[in-house]
Amino acid sequence: MQQPVRLTYLFLSFVASAWILVPTEVSRAVEPLTFERDIRPVFKAYCLDCHGGVEKLSGNLDLRLARFGKQGGDSGPAIVPGNAAGSLLIERMKSGEMPPGEKKVPADKIAIVEQWIASGAATLRDEPERLAPGLEITPEERAYWFFQPLKRPEPPAVGTTASGTPTGLVRTPVDAFVLARLQSAGLQFAPEADRLTLIRRVAFDLTGLPPTPGEISTYIADQAPDAYEKMVDRYLQSPQYGERWARHWLDVAGYADSEGNGNEDTIRPFAYKFRDYVIRSLNADKPFDQFIIEQLAGDELVPLPWNNLQPEQIEKLVATGFLKMSVDGTTTGGVDEALASNQVVGDTLKIVSSSLLGLTVGCAQCHDHKYDPVSQADYFRLRAIFEPALDPSHWRRPGQRLISLYTDADRAKAAAVDAAAQTLQVDFNAKQAKFIAEALEKELLKHPEDLRDKLREAFNTPGDKRTEEQKKLLADRPSVNINPGVLYQYNKGAADELTKDQEVINAKRAEKPVEDFVSVTNEIPGTVPVTQLFHRGDYRQPKHPVSPGDLTIASTNGGRFEIPEKDASLPTSGRRLAWA
Structure with a gap:
């Protein structure tokens, strides 16, 4: 069975492959300019918005194929093979008339198109008579290395004996690719690092942290053939690797x-x-x-x-x-x-x-x-x-x-806790109201008898329903405005009892499972x-x-x-x- 690609292998491979994927300069003989390889990219960047990849062609000129450019549009042939000076395309580009707007075709690109037309406006292959609307993907674009399926290339035969056995220079296929690239530049591997250097490199690469003295001692003291591999595995297994x-x-x-x-x-x-x-x-x-x-x-x-x-x-x-x-x-x-x-x-x-x-x-x-x-x-x-x-x-x-x-069990427990807390709260509210009422009656005794009923009625009337007279009556006698926050001034024992009751309610509510959430797309x-x-x-x-x-x-x-x-x-x- 094929093993799945693991994240550790993949992320470390990205680092190693940086050596392999560095593009190299490949010299080639000068080849004649062709539409597909040299000209179409210029047209795509500067021309095809109006003359190709649109429903209605500007001036009925289509530049998706060299054939279409030679046929031309409302103004006649845009491309005259062998006659760059007589080609409307070059004339419009050089004058800056085309493309419209601020973005013009650079002079070096115009020179390439001009040279291509002068040399005969060649194509790599025969072109079709017609194309479907829109931009086609060309064989050149499909052949570009970036769009190729992944392959497993054979490692270069470097760092091996005549029989193909790896030498000390090449321990993995990656080593072979790196060494081949180095040798092509007349270089070799640097001398093998000492153990202290190796563990520092591994620790910083995998965890971003320096090795501890204990880790250094363990690795240096380990004389087993796989000491390096074991050291790497220890860092891969540390939480700091993922972080x-x-x-x-x-x-x-x-x-x-x-x-x-x-x-x-x-x-x-x-x-x-x-x-x-x-x-x-x-x-x-x-x-x-x-x-x-x-x-x-x-x-x-x-x-x-x-x-x-x-x-x-x-x-x-x-x-x-x-x-x-x-x-x-x-x-x-x-x-x-x-x-x-x-x-x-x-x-x-x-x-x-x-x-x-x-x-x-x-x-x-x-x-x-x-x-x-x-x-x-x-x-x-x-x-x-x-x-x-x-x-x-x-x-x-x-x-x-x-x-x-929340799970069903969480919901059930939360409901039970809420119900129990509500029962405690009802009892608490009743006790608190009783204590406040008792304090009020004691306080009313300090006021003239003819005002007591009016003060009691004003106090018991909800604030938003009090008359102006009631509001003034209470404002002039602030000691009658008894509320839970000042109950201790009238009856400290009652206030202390209520504080303990509130702690019991809070403890009960704390038993409710915390509702957590996750943001989901x-x-x-x-x-x-x-x-x-x-x-x-x-x-x-x-x-x-x-x-x-x-x-x-x-x-x-x-x-x-x-x-x-x-x-x-x-x-x-x-x-x-x-x-x-």
Whole structure:
């Protein structure tokens, strides 16, 4: 059985792979300029917003293919092969007429296009007669190393004997790649570090802390062949390992303890639980796929209703805090909630795409991405995966996403405690009223007999219903205004007795289980919004519905991974779970 990729291995591999993934300069013979490799990227960055990836072509000129440029538009052929000076495209670029606006094509880019036309406007392959609307993903874009499936390359044959046995230089496949790169530059490994240096490096790398004197002594005294491995394992098993390395993922997720909404900057009282979830996951060496699935769709892994939640279920719900780390301006009073909620969705997609896809797709919210093969349709297909949970049309502010962790047993105990405390409170109130009444009668004896009934009536009348005469009567005789706070001045024994009774009530109420909460990114069951593609990214200008889907460039063999509109087996849409 294939073992799951563990978080510890993955995070440490990121560090080691930095040696392997450093790009190298590869010299190649000068090749003729071609449309696909050299010119289309220029057109995509500066021209195709008006002359390609739009429903209505400006001037009926399409520059998605060299063939289309040669055919031209309303003004005639834009490209005349072999005649750069006679090509309208070069004329408009050099004059600054095109593209409109402040962003012009740099002179070095114009020179490349000019050279390409002068040399015959070559293409790498035959072009089709027509294209479907929108920007196509070219074979060159698909062939780019970033979009290739992961492979396990054979380690270079370095640091080995003639029979292939590793020497002391190469102990792991990573060593072979590093050594090969060093040797290509005429370098070798540095001398092996002494034990004190090694343990300092490991301790700082894995925990961010220096080794203790005891740890140093233990390692130096251990003469076993696997002393180094055991020392590394000890640090991997320490709580500080998760605390140190969780910071990297929390940075990627945009972790913050407040909403970041301007001057108010509302506190997120339960955000720390997501932070602790990441730390626990690293210290538990959780499989990486499980780690990601829980953060994207942990709520869809926990059956409804969410009563009597078990610790492992709470863990999955806490994980969805990953999708609530963006700045949320909807907590600010007087804010345009439609604008602010759509901004939250956009920022969340930035976090998801940059952390999991290695792409910043935000540009495609308004138009096809100028540099990466991400269309606006792709962007909104991706948004459709998350919109059921982050639905601006049924927006829920952070406080509305809290789930109580009370169990049925907690609720029963809380009800019993409340009932017992209420019984004690009723008795307390009656005793207090009796003591105050007794104190009042004693105090009334100090006033003229003809005023006693009036004072008693004024005292017993609720404050908001007293007449002006009654208010004045009591104001002129403040000693009659007896309340619990001053009862000790009239009857200290009674006040002390009430204090003890109140302590009993408080102790009883303290028996009530504390109600804890968790902030969850989840969907409202039975509510699946329709995601619309927005004209220029403006939520006030929806154009047409889009279905959920992955980025086209992420598809393999020309096929697209299908994400259901609604998973019939779940009360939710199931889109995030399918994508995860």
